[in-house]
Amino acid sequence: MKAEDLKVLLDTLASDLDPQDKLLLANANNQAELLSFLDVMLSQDAESLLTPAQPSSSFEANSKNVMEELAELDNSQRALEKQIKDQLLKNIDLVIESNNEVNQYLDLFQQIDRSIYDMKGQREDEELKNLSNLNVEIEISSSVLNSIDDVMDILELPALTNICIKNGHYSECVDISSHLRRLCIRFPHLEVMKKVETDTQSEITIMINGLLKLLTTNLKQSNVVKIINYLRRLSITKSDSSELNGHDLKKETSVFSTDDLKTIFLHSRYNFIMEELDDLKGLKDSNLHEKYLKRCIEVIREHSFATLMSLETIFQESSVNDRQLTAMLLSSYVKAIASRLCDILKESLPKVSDPISKDSLLLQTLYCSQSLGRKGCDFTVILRKELQHNCTPPVISPEEWKRVVQKQQDLIRTVE
Numbered sequence: 001m002k003a004e005d006l007k008v009l010l011d012t013l014a015s016d017l018d019p020q021d022k023l024l025l026a027n028a029n030n031q032a033e034l035l036s037f038l039d040v041m042l043s044q045d046a047e048s049l050l051t052p053a054q055p056s057s058s059f060e061a062n063s064k065n066v067m068e069e070l071a072e073l074d075n076s077q078r079a080l081e082k083q084i085k086d087q088l089l090k091n092i093d094l095v096i097e098s099n100n101e102v103n104q105y106l107d108l109f110q111q112i113d114r115s116i117y118d119m120k121g122q123r124e125d126e127e128l129k130n131l132s133n134l135n136v137e138i139e140i141s142s143s144v145l146n147s148i149d150d151v152m153d154i155l156e157l158p159a160l161t162n163i164c165i166k167n168g169h170y171s172e173c174v175d176i177s178s179h180l181r182r183l184c185i186r187f188p189h190l191e192v193m194k195k196v197e198t199d200t201q202s203e204i205t206i207m208i209n210g211l212l213k214l215l216t217t218n219l220k221q222s223n224v225v226k227i228i229n230y231l232r233r234l235s236i237t238k239s240d241s242s243e244l245n246g247h248d249l250k251k252e253t254s255v256f257s258t259d260d261l262k263t264i265f266l267h268s269r270y271n272f273i274m275e276e277l278d279d280l281k282g283l284k285d286s287n288l289h290e291k292y293l294k295r296c297i298e299v300i301r302e303h304s305f306a307t308l309m310s311l312e313t314i315f316q317e318s319s320v321n322d323r324q325l326t327a328m329l330l331s332s333y334v335k336a337i338a339s340r341l342c343d344i345l346k347e348s349l350p351k352v353s354d355p356i357s358k359d360s361l362l363l364q365t366l367y368c369s370q371s372l373g374r375k376g377c378d379f380t381v382i383l384r385k386e387l388q389h390n391c392t393p394p395v396i397s398p399e400e401w402k403r404v405v406q407k408q409q410d411l412i413r414t415v416e
Contacts, residue, residue, distance in 0.1 A: 006035050154183065155192075158199035165207045170226075174233045177204050204234065208255070215268030216275065221310050228265060228314050231256050259325055262315055266333045269307040273300060277340065289348040293361050296344050301368035304337055308375040330377055338379035341365070342386035346395050362396065362404040 010031070144151060157176055164172045180200050187193050211227050219227075234255040256264065276299045283292035308330070317323045345365070352358045369380045387395040396404075 006038050009038060010034055154180075154196060157196055158203055161200050161203040161207075165203060165210065170207060170211065170230045173204065173207050174230055176200065177234060208234070212264065212268060215265065216272045218272065218276075221306065221313065224265075224310050225314055228261055231261060231264070232258075258315065258322070262311070262326060262329055265311060265314070266307065266329055269303065269310075270333060270336060273303050273307075273337065274340065276303065277344070284348060287351075289351045290354075290357050290361065293344065293348050293352070294364065296341070297361065297364045297368050300337060300341055301364075301371055304334075304368075304377075305371055305375070307333075308372065308377060312375070327376075330375075334372065334377040334379050335382065338369075338382040339386070341368075342383065345387060346391055349395055359400070359404055359407065362400070363407055366404060366408055 157180055161173050161176050164170070164176070177200060180197055184193055184197050208231065211230060214227055215224065277296055280292055280295050280299070283289075283295065311326070311330075315322075315326070317326060349358065349361065352361065365383065366380065369378050369383060372378060373380075384396075384401065388398065388401065
C-alpha cells in the first residue's frame with residue numbers, strides 16, 4: 001500500500017486508542033515502526049489473516065464461569081459495603097470525634113498560615129525599616145567622610161589647646177575655647193561635640209590654674225593686664241531656665257565675673273607680697289633686723305602701690321556699686337597688708353637699738369603708708385593702733401611717734 005494510505009489507516013485506528021497510547025504515536029520512531037508493521041501485515045494473503053477455528057463448547061463453558069465469577073465478585077462487594085456500613089454505624093462517635101479533630105487541625109493550620117503570612121509581612125516591614133535606617137547611616141557616614149578634615153580639626157582641639165598652653169599661647173587657647181563654645185551652641189545634641197568640649201575645658205582649667213599661679217609671681221603691669229584679660233575673655237555655656245519650643249536655651253556666661261577677678265587679683269598679689277616677705281626671713285635669722293625691716297617696708301611699698309595702680313588700670317569703675325565693692329576689697333587688702341607689717345615691726349623693731357635707725361625705719365613706714373594713701377589706702381591709723389595701743393609694752397611710744405611725724409613734716413617743708 002501507499003504510504004499515504006497507511007498513514008490514513010493509522011490515524012483511523014489511533015482515534016480509538018487511550019490518550020496515553022496516543023502519546024506514543026507522537027514519537028516519530030514509534031510511528032515509523034507501526035507504519036512498517038501495517039505494511040507487512042497488509043501485504044500478506046487475506047486467508048492467512050482469517051482463523052478457521054469455530055467457537056467450541058469450552059468457550060461457552062468459560063463464558064458461564066466468567067458470569068458466575070462476576071456475580072460472586074458483586075456479592076462480595078455488597079458484603080464488604082455492608083460490613084463497612086456496619087463498622088461506621090458501630091463507631092459513629094469515633095468518626096464524628098475524628099472529624100471534629102480534623103476540623104480543629106484544619107483551623108489550626110489556617111491560623112498558622114495566617115500567622116506565617118503576618119510574620120512575613122512584619123519581617124518585610126522590619127527589613128524595609130532596617131534598610132531605611134541603613135541608608136540613613138550610610139548617608140551620615142558619607143557626610144562624615146566627605147568632611148573628615150573638618151571633623152579631625154575639631155577632634156584635635158583638646159590636643160591643640162594643650163600645646164598652646166605648654167608654649168604660653170594663652171590668647172590662642174581663649175580663641176579655641178570661644179570657637180568650640182559656638183560649635184556647641186550650634187550643635188547642642190552631638191555627644192562627640194560635648195566630649196570635645198569637656199576635654200578642651202579640662203585643658204582650659206589647667207591654663208586657668210597656671211594663670212592664677214602666675215599672678216602670685218613678680219610680674220610687670222603689662223603682663224598682669226594680659227592675664228586678667230585672658231581670664232575675663234573665658235566664658236562657658238549654660239542652659240537657661242526658660243524654654244523655647246521644648247528646647248533649652250543656651251547662653252554664654254563668663255567663668256569669672258568682674259567682682260571675682262578683682263578678688264582674685266588682690267588675693268594673688270597679696271600672696272605674692274607675703275612670699276616676698278617670707279624670703280627675707282633669712283636676714284632676721286642672721287640678726288640683721290634693721291636691714292630686714294628696711295627691705296620689708298620697701299617690698300610692701302613697692303608691690304602694694306603697683307597692685308593699686310594695676311587695679312585702677314585694669315578695672316574701670318562704671319557705677320556706684322562697682323566703686324563701693326572696690327572700696328570694700330581694698331579696705332580688706334590694706335588691712336591684711338598693714339596687719340602683717342605691724343606683726344613684723346612688733347617682732348623686730350624692738351631689737352633695733354640705734355634710735356636714729358629706729359626713727360629712720362618708722363619714717364619709711366610713714367612714707368609707705370602715705371604712698372598708698374595717694375590711692376585712698378592710708379593705713380597710718382592702723383599703725384598707731386597696733387604699735388601703741390594693742391601691744392604691751394608699746395613698740396612705739398607717743399614721744400617717738402610725735403618725733404617721727406615732726407621729722408616728716410620738716411622734710412616736706414624742706415622739699416617744698
